[in-house]
Amino acid sequence: MSLKSYVTPSFLIERNKERCIKCKVCVQQCANEVHRYDEEDDEIISEEHQCVNCQRCVTLCPTGALTIRKNPNELRQNSNWTAEAVRAIYIQAETGGILLTGMGNDRPYPVYWDNILLNASQVTNPSIDPLREPMELKTHLGRKPDSLSIKEGKLQKKLPPQLELELPIMFSAMSFGSISLNAIKSLAEAAKQEGTYFNTGEGGLHRDLYQYGENTIVQVASGRFGVHADYLQAGAAIEIKIGQGAKPGIGGHLPGEKVEREVSETRMIPEGTDAISPAPHHDIYSIEDLRQLIYSLKEATNYEKPVSVKIAAVHNVAAIASGIARAGADIIAIDGYRGGTGAAPLRIRDNVGIPIEFALAAVDTRLRQEAIRNQVSLVVGGSIRNSADIVKAIALGADAVYIASSALLALGCHMCQKCYTGKCNWGIATQDPQLAKRLNPELGAQRARNLLRAWKHEIQEMLGGMGINAIESLRGNRLMLRGIGLTEKELQILGIKNAGE
Amino acid sequence: MLREGQIRIPSGCAISGIMNKKGRVFGGGDIINSIAVMHDRSNGLGGGFAAYGIYPEFKEEYAFHFFFDHTTIKNEIEALLKKNFIIASGEAIPIRKSKSIKDAPLIWRYFVRPKHRVLVKQEVDEEEFVVRFVMRVNSEIDGAYIFSSGKNMGAFKGVGYPEDIGEFYRLEEYSGYLWTAHGRFPTNTPGWWGGAHPFTLLDCSVVHNGEISSYDANRRQLEMYGYKCVLQTDTEVVAYIFDYLMRRQGLPLDVIVKAMASPFWHEIDRMNKKEKEILRAIRVVYGGFLVNGPFSILIGTNQGMIALNDRIKLRPSIAATKGDYLYVASEEAAIRQVCSKPEHMWMPRGGEPVIGLLEASQPTRVPVRTEQEKIAINS
Ligand code: SF4
Ligand code: SF4
Numbered sequence: 030m031s032l033k034s035y036v037t038p039s040f041l042i043e044r045n046k047e048r049c050i051k052c053k054v055c056v057q058q059c060a061n062e063v064h065r066y067d068e069e070d071d072e073i074i075s076e077e078h079q080c081v082n083c084q085r086c087v088t089l090c091p092t093g094a095l096t097i098r099k100n101p102n103e104l105r106q107n108s109n110w111t112a113e114a115v116r117a118i119y120i121q122a123e124t125g126g127i128l129l130t131g132m133g134n135d136r137p138y139p140v141y142w143d144n145i146l147l148n149a150s151q152v153t154n155p156s157i158d159p160l161r162e163p164m165e166l167k168t169h170l171g172r173k174p175d176s177l178s179i180k181e182g183k184l185q186k187k188l189p190p191q192l193e194l195e196l197p198i199m200f201s202a203m204s205f206g207s208i209s210l211n212a213i214k215s216l217a218e219a220a221k222q223e224g225t226y227f228n229t230g231e232g233g234l235h236r237d238l239y240q241y242g243e244n245t246i247v248q249v250a251s252g253r254f255g256v257h258a259d260y261l262q263a264g265a266a267i268e269i270k271i272g273q274g275a276k277p278g279i280g281g282h283l284p285g286e287k288v289e290r291e292v293s294e295t296r297m298i299p300e301g302t303d304a305i306s307p308a309p310h311h312d313i314y315s316i317e318d319l320r321q322l323i324y325s326l327k328e329a330t331n332y333e334k335p336v337s338v339k340i341a342a343v344h345n346v347a348a349i350a351s352g353i354a355r356a357g358a359d360i361i362a363i364d365g366y367r368g369g370t371g372a373a374p375l376r377i378r379d380n381v382g383i384p385i386e387f388a389l390a391a392v393d394t395r396l397r398q399e400a401i402r403n404q405v406s407l408v409v410g411g412s413i414r415n416s417a418d419i420v421k422a423i424a425l426g427a428d429a430v431y432i433a434s435s436a437l438l439a440l441g442c443h444m445c446q447k448c449y450t451g452k453c454n455w456g457i458a459t460q461d462p463q464l465a466k467r468l469n470p471e472l473g474a475q476r477a478r479n480l481l482r483a484w485k486h487e488i489q490e491m492l493g494g495m496g497i498n499a500i501e502s503l504r505g506n507r508l509m510l511r512g513i514g515l516t517e518k519e520l521q522i523l524g525i526k527n528a529g530e
Numbered sequence: 531m532l533r534e535g536q537i538r539i540p541s542g543c544a545i546s547g548i549m550n551k552k553g554r555v556f557g558g559g560d561i562i563n564s565i566a567v568m569h570d571r572s573n574g575l576g577g578g579f580a581a582y583g584i585y586p587e588f589k590e591e592y593a594f595h596f597f598f599d600h601t602t603i604k605n606e607i608e609a610l611l612k613k614n615f616i617i618a619s620g621e622a623i624p625i626r627k628s629k630s631i632k633d634a635p636l637i638w639r640y641f642v643r644p645k646h647r648v649l650v651k652q653e654v655d656e657e658e659f660v661v662r663f664v665m666r667v668n669s670e671i672d673g674a675y676i677f678s679s680g681k682n683m684g685a686f687k688g689v690g691y692p693e694d695i696g697e698f699y700r701l702e703e704y705s706g707y708l709w710t711a712h713g714r715f716p717t718n719t720p721g722w723w724g725g726a727h728p729f730t731l732l733d734c735s736v737v738h739n740g741e742i743s744s745y746d747a748n749r750r751q752l753e754m755y756g757y758k759c760v761l762q763t764d765t766e767v768v769a770y771i772f773d774y775l776m777r778r779q780g781l782p783l784d785v786i787v788k789a790m791a792s793p794f795w796h797e798i799d800r801m802n803k804k805e806k807e808i809l810r811a812i813r814v815v816y817g818g819f820l821v822n823g824p825f826s827i828l829i830g831t832n833q834g835m836i837a838l839n840d841r842i843k844l845r846p847s848i849a850a851t852k853g854d855y856l857y858v859a860s861e862e863a864a865i866r867q868v869c870s871k872p873e874h875m876w877m878p879r880g881g882e883p884v885i886g887l888l889e890a891s892q893p894t895r896v897p898v899r900t901e902q903e904k905i906a907i908n909s
Binding site for chain 2: 150153154155157162163165167169173174176177179182183184188191397400402403495496497498499501502503504505506507508509
């Protein structure tokens, strides 16, 4: 006996009959099979239960006949038992499973970036026009020695390996498996053209991507998928993934359905098997163990590549980061609690971790107190939504940022949060060849490049306004920031003054 | 109202510097005349001078110049000095009372050397000990402020127009081989003598025109290495950067100026391989010491004078030479006032330093601990 579902549709689909020409584009486009053509009645019928509001049909409908709205149907008002809370219980009562979700935390927690304002020059200090004067965003990531020894016009000791970025933005880890090869190709090409890096995530490096090696950060995660000598050699840097902002403390799970031939080859696992990344690295149970892995990877690559360690922003992040720096990492990547994901348990995504703004401020302050800030570069991610967020992050103390959700939005993602279903109608979070080909990697690269360039110009404008012409003069320059609507304690943690002070 | 140190006060200014490369000394009259020409670049809220070679009779002692708010604190400081230093001499700095200078604090100078056993106990060299002492007094002791602490040099500063400050301190009675001067135009009226330029640490003095937009990036970098930026002024930050790169890191002058006002990346890309490697390394490693925003600074040391502009020259500076003399000032008039027919005169480009080193051999820094002492400490 099957259970009747008590879950009502989340969205309503309105079809303007006068506009609809019955071209069936919506029927073809919706992988969730919401729209169906009834030949007998010569009518298109929409079965709303499966709709995730990804806006694919709306965007592609040639006559603009479709509108998707939140289902106006309401449960009896209850401030405690909200419709969402009730709905979650119905779903779990029907499935007996963990609630899954995709993308980043969407709860209405404060976004601290929006409570920080930037400075600009007036009179006492001229602003600089980036159209007329050089405005330098070049950024180097990697360990910086305490001092240089220069004798007779010669550098006595070479610098440790550095990643050189033309702008302080990199594409964050997204594995082949969680997103399509076309999506990765788009980002890889954009990174190459704009002089920055993309990150393989824990999915290995597909053979078509080796040509982008110079612009690649190869990740080593707890499942060790796709990790072999050539893979480590192929990248410009290696990143050990300890955690991810969307699901700190837990591993990953790529369902067998997504492990088709190419994914299976790249990850070096049998086709159709689940790819399970354990929650911890089973060879890292302590900071000393991490040190060993860092140095094994450095040994394996002849100390020619910086090694990054990525962690989720959790309560004790400052002390953890200090330990990672001392363990020999060259870069620390911190992912805030709003960071995206291909799939995560809903309750973890929405309740574990801390905001990246606080984590960054705390880590930068701590590393400076311990006088080891120059030993590591700090890269932060976890919902960087625009260029102003980046400027604020750098002024708080970051060297560069990682973007992933923004990058996918540039490729066409519509934030439906259903990445874990494998049915991404935009050809991004899917391995279905029919869906994946909807994303043309050349056009994808163009869109991703445009985003980087647009943000680069905006960052230059903001820097010039502050009277600064090199990004290093913004790094950790917290006097350029003022808080608005923040408590004393929040200001103190961020290390900034209030507006008007 | 908050005074300098409790709040950051932007200001505009005039600067001037004169040196004799052979180390021949001359009176303070010229520098006063030179800075006085640029009267309109300051607003009477701060003026000051640094003079080198003025204390030959005490050239092995650190010359501490103090502002005291009252005698009680002066007595306390004297006790503290006695504990840590051998005091060769101590006196009120001679001044000339004038109508234009009001509310002067007590101004004293002491010629001192750190006591040997104090150094041994703290396991630091003489200079580091002096630096720490100065920082401690200035950040922790209310009512006392050390505004000069180098050997055979001194800073003289206060609230007023620079020419009046010069007269107040009777500078025409001193003879030095290198003089720098500053007239200040703060956008605020803190009226605190310690806030005037030059800012000094050991024998390094800085006068500065401009506002540094990289201030907090520089400050936080310096604080990592133990400096306390108590004044919250750009000048203080410049002096500490210089001290850190020169004294603590032992970098050559040309490298220091490249760190503080580095060439642009597109310029570095055009250099030959060797230069490129060095410049890249300087920018990568010392990026936190890049001074950004409009500035024109004059740094004086026992070894000479360095003038430096920001990378895109947002503040004026002009340099000239005549015979053994080198002149640098904010305006040409300030040079012509004291040197009517210079042999060369030029506008240094943005980021291009003017470096005037003393040709005469100068007492270099003597490490305080002898080998035997080191052994004694280690055992
Ligand atoms: S899931 Fe997307 S394509 Fe399908 S009906 Fe809803 S909005 Fe349209
Ligand atoms: S990537 Fe695709 S599935 Fe995921 S949120 Fe974006 S549109 Fe939806």
